[in-house]
Amino acid sequence: MIRIKFQTRNVSTGDIMNEDANVISMKDARMELQALVSRFNATELARYGDDAQLRELVAVDTSQEGQLQHDWHKKNLGSELDKHGFIFDTWQCRGCGIRREVRTLDGVPHGGDCFPERTCRVCGKVFASAKNLGRHLRRKENNYVRKKT
DSSP states (O other): OEEEEEEEEETTTOOEEEEEEEESOSTTHHHHHHHHHHHHHHHHHHHHGGGOOOEEEEEEOOSSSSOEEOOEEESSSSOEEOTTSOEEEEEEETTTOOEEEEOSTTOOOOOOEEOGGGBOTTTOOBOSSHHHHHHHHHHHHHHHHHHHO
């Protein structure tokens, strides 16, 4: 058995929970965890009925490095046009808050690990360490103070 970390979201509240479980193989980890969440939801419905706190699988840490994939959700309701006339959708990660624009219809941004503790929520850059993020934020704050005075 392999111990793996994953995230689930409470369907009614939207809260994300970090969890871990045992899986048989890394190759089928997502399917095994989806089955686990389905069994959990069935038990919740049987116990609590309409008051059940149902969950959905959000992300799986298949690299075993403690990193999770971005949890993308669509930021805008309809598609928008950019300055060149291309249609795009804006997506935002619920974990770290970075945004990406996608120009394909019904496309979702691909790849990338989510590092909420190392991501600047203002500009969306991901830094090598939390220390580098702190320096970046101090520089941004100093530039803002200088412009203001």
